[in-house]
Amino acid sequence: MTMPSTSHAKRNPFPVNWPSRIIWVALLAYLVYALSLIDISSERMIAGFGHGADMLGRMVPPDFSRWSLLLEGLLESLEIAILASAVGITLSLPIGFFAARNMMPPWVSWPARTLIAVCRSFHPVIVAIIFVKAVGFGALAGILALIVASVGFIAKLFAEAIEEISLKQVEAVRASGASFGNVIIFSVVPQVLSRFVGFSTYQVDSNLRNSTMVGIVGAGGIGGTLFSAFQRFDYDFVAAILISLIAVIMAGEYFSTWVKGVFK
Amino acid sequence: MIAGNDPVQMTHRRLERFTPMERFSRWLVLLIVVAAIVVSTRHVQIIPEFLADAPSQMLDLLNRLWPPDLSYYQQGVHEALMETLHIASLGTILALILALPVALCSARNITSNPILLVFAKLVLVSSRSVNSLVWALLFVAVFGPGTLAGVLAIAFRSVGFVGKLLGEALEEVHMGSVEALKATGAPATSVLLKGYWPQVKPALWSIALFRWDINVRESAVLGLVGAGGIGIALNNALNTFYWDKVSTVLLSIFAVVIAAELVVTQIRKRII
Incomplete structure (x- = not known):
């Protein structure tokens, strides 16, 4: 990068950006500080890699001999995901609509937005713990927990989608003397349908992933089987469960991509 | 979704928003979704007493959580x-x-x-x-x-x-x-x-x-x-x-x- 020496103002094409340097230094300082808090020693790492190699060795070959248990758990997870998505999406429609600030007065939208924020803040597994204590072990607790998660995600995005719509069509339909219901059906729904399908399918995927986990706290599905297999060091069965989980989740992703394509 | 119900339009040309294949896919998605929900509702193991009990149990839990x-x-x-x-x-x-x-x-x-x-x-x-x-x-x-x-x-x-x-x-x-x-x-x-x-x-x-x-x-x-x-x-x-x-x-x-x-x-x- 040699510039002609005749130019009087030799400008550096890449000037030093001090704010970003300070951020980098702060990040580095934080990294050193935070790493000092967790005890990482070379012996622990070496022992860990030994354990890891041992575990991987015991995972191969995966043990599919208890396939009926595996299938039962997977089916229950799938059912939890489907029912939670169905109820959750249905509930999200009115809640999301109430939370849209261009459709509703503040005294309606603020409570709805608070409800959504509460639903979003907690990980589904934490919500599942609460529901297990409330309604007992089993699929019901898992379904309720994932309904909460679905409302937190879909109602929020749905509200945002409604807030972004063009009001011209709403006014046009309203001007034709349509009732409130018809205004919704003919001016709001067509504008948000494809986006709504998009994040609904995303949430179905997400529910499928989480429905395989809520079992860890006793809320039904394959998670319980996975957790107990871990605790009994049945690593070959763990491997079998993980492989089938990944297969199911990928199949779910393919399905949702197809659905999104259909409703483009 | 069919824009050709008007008799005046019918005499000329039926205008349709979707091709038959697209419509078929839409119905197929709907069918799969409904079937999945119905099958899951039938098959999932929910103990009805637990479901009926849920609201009172939730209230009890909230009482314990507060303050x-x-x-x-x-x-x-x-x-x-x-x-x-x-x-x-x-x-x-x-x-x-x-x-x-x-x-x-x-x-x-x-x-x-x-x-x-x-x-x-x-x-x-x-x-x-x-x-x-x-x-x-x-x-x-x-x-x-x-x-x-x-x-x-x-x-x-x-x-x-x-x-x-x-x-x-x-x-x-x-x-x-x-x-x-x-x-x-x-x-x-x-x-x-x-x-x-x-x-x-x-x-x-x-x-x-x-x-x-x-x-x-x-x-x-x-x-x-x-x-x-x-x-x-x-x-x-x-x-x-x-x-x-x-x-x-x-x-x-x-x-x-x-x-x-x-x-x-x-x-x-x-x-x-």
């Missing part, structure tokens, strides 16, 4: 909460470091080797398909219970997410400046640092912040399987049935998550 025992915050929650934040932050930083090479390998305009491309995609997909709790179970089995397992779990779960989005950002880079740099004979590191980096920098920060926000939520549960953080305090309170302590933990998680979200939106507004 929260705020003194528990100083005893055990504060430290665990800080640990959770460290797990989330360290996990995100580690994920960024790990995701960078994978993202470079997965971007089609940077990597031309097809085997490397497929391998990078495979790494990203498998990282995303395994839940952070499963990663935590694996790392607890490998390194023993503690913060280290939590950090690694968060990092390995985030690599797929960060790597995928970063790879996409790299593929969208405007190639003009990159080619200009290459034409001057700049070495590969300079091309990366001065050609690609300035263009993906905003995307990278935005991805990092977004993932950090998610990780704060996720790291709160890792303690349930022994991977450190607030989950351990939650688990202790739950196992001893101190519900007022449980609500303290839940309130503090809520506060931290909301605070994290506010911080992220503020930084986003300022920088990006």
Whole structure:
């Protein structure tokens, strides 16, 4: 990068950006500080890699001999995901609509937005713990927990989608003397349908992933089987469960991509 | 959805929004969805007494949760909460470091080797398909219970997410400046640092912040399987049935998550 020496103002094409340097230094300082808090020693790492190699060795070959248990758990997870998505999406429609600030007065939208924020803040597994204590072990607790998660995600995005719509069509339909219901059906729904399908399918995927986990706290599905297999060091069965989980989740992703394509 | 019901229109031409194939696909999706819901409702094992009992049980639980025992915050929650934040932050930083090479390998305009491309995609997909709790179970089995397992779990779960989005950002880079740099004979590191980096920098920060926000939520549960953080305090309170302590933990998680979200939106507004 040699510039002609005749130019009087030799400008550096890449000037030093001090704010970003300070951020980098702060990040580095934080990294050193935070790493000092967790005890990482070379012996622990070496022992860990030994354990890891041992575990991987015991995972191969995966043990599919208890396939009926595996299938039962997977089916229950799938059912939890489907029912939670169905109820959750249905509930999200009115809640999301109430939370849209261009459709509703503040005294309606603020409570709805608070409800959504509460639903979003907690990980589904934490919500599942609460529901297990409330309604007992089993699929019901898992379904309720994932309904909460679905409302937190879909109602929020749905509200945002409604807030972004063009009001011209709403006014046009309203001007034709349509009732409130018809205004919704003919001016709001067509504008948000494809986006709504998009994040609904995303949430179905997400529910499928989480429905395989809520079992860890006793809320039904394959998670319980996975957790107990871990605790009994049945690593070959763990491997079998993980492989089938990944297969199911990928199949779910393919399905949702197809659905999104259909409703483009 | 059929725009041809008007008799005047019928005499001319039926205008349809969708082709028969599209309509068939739409009906098929609807059919599959309804069938799935019906079959699940029939098959799922829900004990009806539990369902009927649920509202009164929930009320009972809420009564036990309220009022929260705020003194528990100083005893055990504060430290665990800080640990959770460290797990989330360290996990995100580690994920960024790990995701960078994978993202470079997965971007089609940077990597031309097809085997490397497929391998990078495979790494990203498998990282995303395994839940952070499963990663935590694996790392607890490998390194023993503690913060280290939590950090690694968060990092390995985030690599797929960060790597995928970063790879996409790299593929969208405007190639003009990159080619200009290459034409001057700049070495590969300079091309990366001065050609690609300035263009993906905003995307990278935005991805990092977004993932950090998610990780704060996720790291709160890792303690349930022994991977450190607030989950351990939650688990202790739950196992001893101190519900007022449980609500303290839940309130503090809520506060931290909301605070994290506010911080992220503020930084986003300022920088990006």
